[in-house]
Structure formats: structure tokens, C-alpha cells
Amino acid sequence: MDVDPSMCNGDWSGNQSMTSQEPKLMDKDGGQPRIHPSLQLELKLPWSTETESGDIYEAKSRRTLNVRGPTRADDPCDDMKPPPSASRGVIAERGSQGCHNASEGDGGRGRKKLRLSKEQSCYLEGCFKEHTTLNPKQKLAIAKRLNLLHRQVEVWFQNRRARTKLKQSEVDYKYLMQWCEYLTEENRMLHEEIQEFKAFKSPLQNVHHYKQQTMLTMCPSCQHAIVLRKIDSFHDTADRENHP
DNA sequence: AAGTTGAAGAAAATTACCTCA
DNA sequence: ACTGAGGTAATTTTCTTCAAC
Secondary structure (H helix, E strand, O other), X not given: OOOOHHHOOOOOEOOOOOOOHHXXXXXXXXXXXOOOHHHHHHOOOHHHHOOOOHHHHOOEOOOOOOOOOOOHHHHHHHHHOOOHHHOOOOOOOOOOOOOOOOOOOOOOOOOOOOOOOHHHHHHHHHHHHHOOOOOHHXXXXXXXXXXXXXXXXXXXXXXXXXXXXXXHHHHHHHHHHHHHHHHHHHHHHHHHHHHHHHHOOOHHHHHHHHHHHHXXXXXXXXXXXXXXXXXXXXXXXXXHHXXX
């Protein structure tokens, strides 16, 4: 991975204040998520082996033309940012368009977009499989490992989470559409069935009805069936009349 | 104990760069 | 050479959580 010196400019700023917030974040995540054994074998996680270093001063990217001025999201690192000459600059590979200095090459007109290398993307993907969110230490470790900025790692994970969510939404949508179709069909069939029952009272149904009635009117003492007169059947009268 | 405030971080929304067909 | 679409890095805004007071 080659360093692009042209990206080293004063627009990279800030660091991450690693104070009281850090343990809190670890707790918030419920500790480190479970790591799949296969991934554990393949990935050497930087935060488990490397210590913090001067990267705490690592700058983060900032839009060259920022008419609104710095926002809150920009500044958590500003209090400890080094002078521009001390910033690392962007190391990532860029596209075939060539390298531009984000602030001087285009007269401060707009941001330039880097393209992460395959290696960087793969590594970030691997990390994402294990942790969809990172604490500051992890961000710094990954950034150091990939020669990126803390902010770039942060942004990548934010965008990656967004992509995941979007894809999941698409999957959910498809599933719900299928479920909706199924329920619609089910509903249609049930309606059909109801219509059939209404239109066609089979003898079987009447027998069933009759049996229900006779059971309800069974005499508890002699087990003789007493059929209520309510039921409009000639058997009713006969049965009742035979009963003592 | 309950309310307020500020910091930090994530989500959501948006912008803009870059590549490719 | 031009163009539009898609992918994605980067930015901005909004929301949530938590600690300190």
C-alpha cells in the first residue's frame, strides 16, 4: 500500500479523546460480541495485539469546502489535533483518476474521494463480521493497521451498517410481500369455502347438527335421548313421546 | 430523587466523487 | 468523447445515551 503524499494536508485534523467514554461504550455493546472460530483463525484483530500510539493524534477527513464551518461531529478531536504538518494524510490507494490534494489541487472546490484498496476493504469486512460497531480503541487500531485515518474507519463502519440495514430491509420487504400474498390467497380460499357452505347445506351437515342436539338432551338417569321439540324433525316428537 | 446540560457516538439523510457500460 | 446509473466515501443533521452537576 503506497502512501499518497499529495493527500497530506492541513485538512486532516483531530484525534479521539479517549477518556471516560470508552469503558462506557464497551458496556453499551454488551462486551465484545462472539467471534466465530473460523474468523478468529483468519483475522488477527489489531486491538488485541497492538497498543495505542501516536495515532491518537491521527487526523480525520474534513470537507475542503465547508461553508457552514465545523460541526459538532467534526470537532471531538480538535482539541488535540496536531499542526497540519504533523498529520498523516491519506494513505489509501486512489482510483485511476489520479491523486488530488483535497484542498489545494481543486482550489478548495470540493472533496476528493479515495477508493479503499481491496486489502483494506477485505480487512474492514472481516472486522465488520465480528463487530458491527467499534469502540475508539478498535477504530484506532484498525486505522493504524490499514494506514487509514480514525475518521475513515468510523465512516466506513457507519456506511457499512447503513448498507447492511438497507439490504436487510430489502430482504424483509420481499418476505413480507410473499407472506402478504399467501395470506391474501388464504383469505380468498376461506371466503370461497364460506360461500360454498352457505349455498350448499349437505345432509352430512344436518346429521352433525342433529347429533349435537341429541347429545345435549341426553337424559342423565336413563341415558335416553331426549330431543327438544325445537328441532324441527319428526324424530323429535317420537323420541320425546317414548321417553318416560 | 429528579431535572438539566453537554459530550460522544450512532443512525439517517444527503451530497458528491468515481467508475463503468 | 459524452452520459447516465450505480456504488460508496464523506458530510450534515438528528436522535439517543450517559455522566456530571
